[in-house]
Amino acid sequence: MLILIKLFTSFLLIGLGAYGGGLVTIPLIQHELVEARHWLGFDEMTQIVAIAQMTPGPIAINTATFAGFRVAGIPGAVLATIAVVLPSIVILLVLLPWIDKFKKSGRVNKFGQGIQLGVLSLILFAVWSYGAAAVTGWLDLVIAAAAFLFLLVFEGKVHPVIVILSCGVIGAIIF
């Protein structure tokens, strides 16, 4: 029971920070589930994030369902999924009455810029913290750099899942 409550609060926090797409959930999940709670190892976290990209639906939701399942079975999957979605619903409900002012306000724009910069700092931190665990040799570094360059050259033209699938296949062949 206690683990379900902890799981729920962890994913409320992850949902709260899931601002700007699925990849921001990586540093949040690494902090909440791997480092603070020790529920998942690095390998399990990678499986979850990779599978989340290869299955239908938003990455944050897939990640929550999968991580919840691994920590506490089906009840965990249900609770984690609800928890990750809940902040989105509540925040939007609270903001809706002010939405027109919100869109035009320069002050809100200033605050929003700050939040986006905070998200950017988390992503850059994740390149370092997740990267340190994932990249263990020069071969890893070459593949990571190739993935980056591929995304850069074909920006907006290829789906990110192509990159993760091809790197997976390359990994299965060479590792």
Place this chain on the structure above:
Amino acid sequence: MSGSDSDKSKGLVSLADIFRTFFRIGLFTLGGGLAMTPVMRHELVIRHRWVKDADFVSVMALATVVPGVIAVNVAHLLGRRLRGKRGSLAAILGTVLPSFFAILFIAAFFLPFFRHPKVAAFFRGCAVAIVGQLAFAGFVFGRRLLLSWRQVSVCAVGLVTVGVLQSHPLWAIIIAGALGYVLCPEHETKGAGRRVNSD
């Protein structure tokens, strides 16, 4: 039935239709957010004609600016437009359930294979790809946001918060938000969205 938020001239859209349509959108998109945009537009604007293109674009813009999972925000806003609160609920459930069941299916049937050495090697390749994706996301965000020393310092403070002080990642977002309010100029970002948006 409270359809007060609906500004449609034709008859009310049924909740089952809303659910089915968003379920289809959730099922046929890999990855959330902006990857969903073309499928959503096809279903909602072209196929069902529930919203006009201009409305769709403004809903997308709003959904990307407010916090939270983008796809859920879009479902929330459009569902509400079509059938009020119940419409929101139907649309959100429709968006979430395909992900939920797809993951449960994989977790239930494929988890035992994850220990196989070849599968482990596959995931090692994926991990490396994720590093590339993160670096690319950082590059795209940075190119759009880091326009002057002000933004660079806000981002640097966020990095120190999470990297040096080892605080909870949410603190980086909160502190950067407050600092941005103090430091950032009123309109300097290119485009309103928080991701590279095509509209």
